[in-house]
Amino acid sequence: MSTIGLIGAGHIGGQVARRAVEHGYDVVISNSRGPETLADLVAELGARARAATPAEAAAAGDIVVVAIPLKNYRDVPVAPLAGKIVIDTNNYYPGRDGQIPELDNESTTTSELLQAHLPSSRVVKAFNHIYASQITTDGRPAGSADRRALAIAGDDAAAKNAVTHLLDEFGFDTVDIGPLSESWRIQRDTPGYGPRRNAAQLREDLAAAKRPGRR
Numbered sequence: 001m002s003t004i005g006l007i008g009a010g011h012i013g014g015q016v017a018r019r020a021v022e023h024g025y026d027v028v029i030s031n032s033r034g035p036e037t038l039a040d041l042v043a044e045l046g047a048r049a050r051a052a053t054p055a056e057a058a059a060a061g062d063i064v065v066v067a068i069p070l071k072n073y074r075d076v077p078v079a080p081l082a083g084k085i086v087i088d089t090n091n092y093y094p095g096r097d098g099q100i101p102e103l104d105n106e107s108t109t110t111s112e113l114l115q116a117h118l119p120s121s122r123v124v125k126a127f128n129h130i131y132a133s134q135i136t137t138d139g140r141p142a143g144s145a146d147r148r149a150l151a152i153a154g155d156d157a158a159a160k161n162a163v164t165h166l167l168d169e170f171g172f173d174t175v176d177i178g179p180l181s182e183s184w185r186i187q188r189d190t191p192g193y194g195p196r197r198n199a200a201q202l203r204e205d206l207a208a209a210k211r212p213g214r215r
């Protein structure tokens with residue numbers, strides 16, 4: 001696992017790219033406006049980074065991170081992501097994303113929508129409940145007292161192991177929520193969404209999460 005592809009290079013995509021480069025990964029970043037608009041970020045990231053189209057970033061990545069507004073998830077290229085580990089960072093904000101009825105009635109989750117769009121990919125939820133800026137500031141070496149924990153969810157055990165390894169390199173413990181269908185436990189407005197938590201605290205938050213809108 002040596003290259004991370006990024007679809008979306010804003011707050012979250014940019015920060016994941018910075019942390020990945022710090023840890024020796026090559027990164028291929030992309031956005032909606034074209035690689036030439038990412039010249040400043042590529043220059044900042046240095047020789048390990050290049051900009052490309054979303055399809056090229058998807059093809060290049062051993063792990064590919066989707067960090068775009070949820071409303072655009074159907075734009076994520078399908079074919080080049082077949083078989084790959086795809087990290088879903090996305091959250092649902094109706095003010096930004098418009099109303100999505102199956103999320104409004106909680107009959108599914110954001111990650112299951114992305115998994116349905118990418119049926120041959122191995123989607124893992126991660127990074128959705130940490131402020132982007134903290135991805136480069138809150139990491140600590142393994143074994144540090146009160147190390148911050150991040151939640152993951154996914155349907156593929158090997159993919160979750162790979163993401164757990166990546167998060168450990170980035171300086172975070174991991175709490176596995178279970179399958180994608182359980183990822184609502186860390187969605188917007190749940191106890192674990194936002195605050196800094198160690199693994200034990202995050203497990204408590206996940207257990208305390210409620211889904212009052214489910215119909």
Ligand SMILES: NC(=O)c1ccc[n+]([C@@H]2O[C@H](COP(=O)([O-])OP(=O)(O)OC[C@H]3O[C@@H](n4cnc5c(N)ncnc54)[C@H](OP(=O)(O)O)[C@@H]3O)[C@@H](O)[C@H]2O)c1
Pocket residue numbers: 007008009010011012013030031032033034054067068069070072075076089090091092127128129130131132133
């Ligand atoms: N910001 C946070 O602290 C945070 C934390 C956790 C999770 N999240 C979630 O992560 C996702 C991304 O948030 P963000 O704050 O990083 O957003 P952002 O700063 O607005 O960046 C969005 C990025 O996605 C790109 N993009 C938009 N539509 C695209 C498309 N159709 N194809 C390819 N790239 C596209 C944008 O490129 P252009 O500029 O060229 O359009 C931009 O690079 C959201 O779902 C958000 O809720 C955010």
